[in-house]
Amino acid sequence: MRPxxxxxxxxxxxxxxxxxxxxxxxxxDILSVVDIKSFVMAQSRNEGQKLDVAFVEGSVVTRxxxxxxxQIRKESGLLVAxxxxxxxxxxxxxxxxxxxxxxxxxxxxxxxxLYDCRPRVSPLSEIVKVDFAIAxxxxxxxxxxxxxxxxxxxxxxxxxxxxxxFECKLRExxxxxxxxxxxxxxPVTLGGCEARCPSHFVPCKGCRGPVQEANIASEFEILxxxxxxxxxVARMLTTFAYSSEVIAHREGGKR
Amino acid sequence: MTRKITVDExxxxxxxxxxxxxxxxxxxxxxxxxxYEGPRFFEALAVGRMFDEIxxxxxxxxxxxxxxxxxxxxxxxxxxxxxxxSLQTQLLRELYYQGAIIExxxxxxxxxxxxxxxxxxxxxxxxxxYPEEVKRGLKLKKLGNTIQxxxxxxxxxxxxxxxxGFSKIPTEEQLQHLKPLLKNALExxxxxxxxxxxxxxxxWIKISNIFYALEPWGEHYGYFGNKILSxxxxxxxxxxxxxxxxxxxxAHSTAKHSQGDETPFMVGALARINLxxxxxxxxxxxxxxxxxxxxxxxxxxxxxxxxAIEIIDSLERASQxxxxxxNRGLKTETLPAINVKKGRGVxxxxxxxxxxxxxxxxxxxxVVVGANVITPTAQNLAHIERDLRIAVMNLMHLDEEQIxxxxxxxxxxxxxxxxxxxxxVELKVNRD
Numbered sequence: 001m002r003p004x005x006x007x008x009x010x011x012x013x014x015x016x017x018x019x020x021x022x023x024x025x026x027x028x029d030i031l032s033v034v035d036i037k038s039f040v041m042a043q044s045r046n047e048g049q050k051l052d053v054a055f056v057e058g059s060v061v062t063r064x065x066x067x068x069x070x071q072i073r074k075e076s077g078l079l080v081a082x083x084x085x086x087x088x089x090x091x092x093x094x095x096x097x098x099x100x101x102x103x104x105x106x107x108x109x110x111x112x113x114l115y116d117c118r119p120r121v122s123p124l125s126e127i128v129k130v131d132f133a134i135a136x137x138x139x140x141x142x143x144x145x146x147x148x149x150x151x152x153x154x155x156x157x158x159x160x161x162x163x164x165x166f167e168c169k170l171r172e173x174x175x176x177x178x179x180x181x182x183x184x185x186x187p188v189t190l191g192g193c194e195a196r197c198p199s200h201f202v203p204c205k206g207c208r209g210p211v212q213e214a215n216i217a218s219e220f221e222i223l224x225x226x227x228x229x230x231x232x233v234a235r236m237l238t239t240f241a242y243s244s245e246v247i248a249h250r251e252g253g254k255r
Numbered sequence: 256m257t258r259k260i261t262v263d264e265x266x267x268x269x270x271x272x273x274x275x276x277x278x279x280x281x282x283x284x285x286x287x288x289x290x291y292e293g294p295r296f297f298e299a300l301a302v303g304r305m306f307d308e309i310x311x312x313x314x315x316x317x318x319x320x321x322x323x324x325x326x327x328x329x330x331x332x333x334x335x336x337x338x339x340x341s342l343q344t345q346l347l348r349e350l351y352y353q354g355a356i357i358e359x360x361x362x363x364x365x366x367x368x369x370x371x372x373x374x375x376x377x378x379x380x381x382x383x384x385y386p387e388e389v390k391r392g393l394k395l396k397k398l399g400n401t402i403q404x405x406x407x408x409x410x411x412x413x414x415x416x417x418x419x420g421f422s423k424i425p426t427e428e429q430l431q432h433l434k435p436l437l438k439n440a441l442e443x444x445x446x447x448x449x450x451x452x453x454x455x456x457x458x459w460i461k462i463s464n465i466f467y468a469l470e471p472w473g474e475h476y477g478y479f480g481n482k483i484l485s486x487x488x489x490x491x492x493x494x495x496x497x498x499x500x501x502x503x504x505x506a507h508s509t510a511k512h513s514q515g516d517e518t519p520f521m522v523g524a525l526a527r528i529n530l531x532x533x534x535x536x537x538x539x540x541x542x543x544x545x546x547x548x549x550x551x552x553x554x555x556x557x558x559x560x561x562x563a564i565e566i567i568d569s570l571e572r573a574s575q576x577x578x579x580x581x582n583r584g585l586k587t588e589t590l591p592a593i594n595v596k597k598g599r600g601v602x603x604x605x606x607x608x609x610x611x612x613x614x615x616x617x618x619x620x621x622v623v624v625g626a627n628v629i630t631p632t633a634q635n636l637a638h639i640e641r642d643l644r645i646a647v648m649n650l651m652h653l654d655e656e657q658i659x660x661x662x663x664x665x666x667x668x669x670x671x672x673x674x675x676x677x678x679x680v681e682l683k684v685n686r687d
Contacts, residue, residue: 015318043377
């Protein structure tokens with residue numbers, strides 16, 4: 001029997017769901033090995049039911065997002081976070097240092113319009129157990145394909161766990177940080193994108209979130225030597241992955 | 256007798272929306288298009304950022320319109336900073352937009368809209384009976400993504416377009432490589448037009464409409480311009496957009512609704528085709544004639560057909576842009592120097608779903624102090640609600656399931672981008 005899967009979007013730009021639909025050459029093959037039970041963006045007739053694997057995009061912004069996520073968790077064997085919003089909170093969480101109320105007032109100029117927002121924007125793992133995470137803004141299609149292939153065969157996927165710098169070196173790019181003094185997040189950002197941006201002479205923006213055991217202190221130090229203030233570095237490092245550790249470096253000037 | 260009809264989650268659209276209708280004694284007592292996509296406060300997130308970080312953030316409002324948010328934010332910042340770009344940059348941006356149009360329209364036509372007309376729930380369900388069509392949709396979509404990936408470095412949220420131009424210029428070989436792909440796709444494009452021309456477009460939705468679109472620069476149909484033309488004949492400079500859009504906070508939706516002079520208007524492919532079909536590329540123009548399409552059309556469901564025609568125009572125009580770039584010879588350009596200064600800038604472009612506005616205000620250090628984004632879907636929401644009302648009035652005799660399906664079909668014809676609409680708006684741009 002084909003595994004029953006669901007693809008869900010919480011609050012998001014739909015980029016990771018689109019990245020799945022963007023597997024133009026592989027989509028029909030994928031459809032032949034999985035049974036998509038829920039994918040609101042691409043199909044009608046979506047029923048709540050037991051799933052083998054749920055892929056969830058987006059961050060948890062509203063209370064309704066939170067309830068939906070808990071429901072998905074309850075119905076699913078494995079829950080896979082797809083995209084940096086789901087894994088780290090993404091751009092919507094970038095101002096988690098600011099009260100939501102302040103942010104609402106900036107936009108609506110009225111307090112009663114709080115809608116249904118939670119006090120902070122959360123990645124999935126703050127609310128439910130996440131079995132596996134595929135980061136990226138958006139996810140790379142090769143990684144979703146290989147992940148689906150592994151999961152279909154009852155295996156957990158193996159994804160890159162090294163920094164963007166590693167792939168950037170392999171591509172023999174000129175180092176934008178060392179040679180060009182640019183604010184590059186490559187040393188502390190999860191690779192797997194083949195260093196797309198530095199290969200276009202654009203410094204890494206950190207869109208895939210932090211690599212495991214990222215040396216944040218050293219990133220502040222190296223960039224500090226290049227003349228970037230702790231505020232500049234912190235702003236870039238929290239664009240896609242808000243982290244109290246980074247904010248502490250900004251505040252405490254731990255350099 | 257009171258009837259309640261609810262579409263809990265509009266499927267096959269980008270984002271989360273809901274339709275609620277209440278009918279009492281044959282009259283509509285309530286009709287709401289609810290947007291319940293969570294608000295992400297993009298404009299508020301922009302405030303406090305350095306100007307050059309803005310395009311990175313704002314393109315993430317929406318993945319399907321990523322190219323459009325990226326370029327429109329860049330152009331608004333260039334306006335604020337007084338940066339002029341080269342003709343080569345302008346041509347590359349146009350080429351990038353053609354890729355975005357092909358991808359977005361192919362996605363909408365084959366994967367979101369077509370199942371409605373053929374009575375299926377998804378493109379996946381279409382496969383056994385209509386394998387050719389689904390494969391054709393995928394092929395066109397892929398070509399759109401190939402163009403976007405070449406120009407932006409990634410099909411979605413590419414970072415290669417920057418203020419002043421493109422960080423890395425594609426090579427002549429890479430552009431040459433696109434030419435046969437574009438040429439071969441024309442056949443698929445024409446089949447798409449014929450497919451959508453053959454579908455039945457019910458008349459219960461036909462009513463007179465007001466259309467708005469950017470008047471294209473130059474002689475061609477296109478997605479860049481400085482003035483908005485309305486189907487009533489008036490022209491409005493892009494800088495006067497707040498008067499036009501008049502965004503309102505509506506309690507039942509996290510997206511704001513736009514109404515020009517209180518009268519709902521429509522933006523998007525149908526608006527563009529209605530206003531500027533005379534400027535279409537030759538093959539696209541000929542197809543309009545061959546299928547016997549009388550323009551302007553007042554049937555909103557024709558937005559699908561308009562998108563199909565735009566795919567042909569984009570395939571032809573992309574090829575023409577490549578020729579122009581190759582004839583001029585591609586140059587490795589250094590990006591123009593930016594003198595950071597206090598200022599305000601506005602830009603509008605035509606995104607696949609209609610006119611998109613970005614405005615930014617910078618302080619003397621280049622820090623963003625105000626931002627405003629008005630998306631096509633936000634402008635269309637009032638119009639969609641109006642059309643849903645008309646649909647309900649004309650379809651009251653049907654059973655609930657049939658009404659539900661048709662309401663979804665109307666909403667979907669607009670190709671609404673609910674993530675875009677629910678980005679929410681910063682009203683703090685000072686206007687003195």
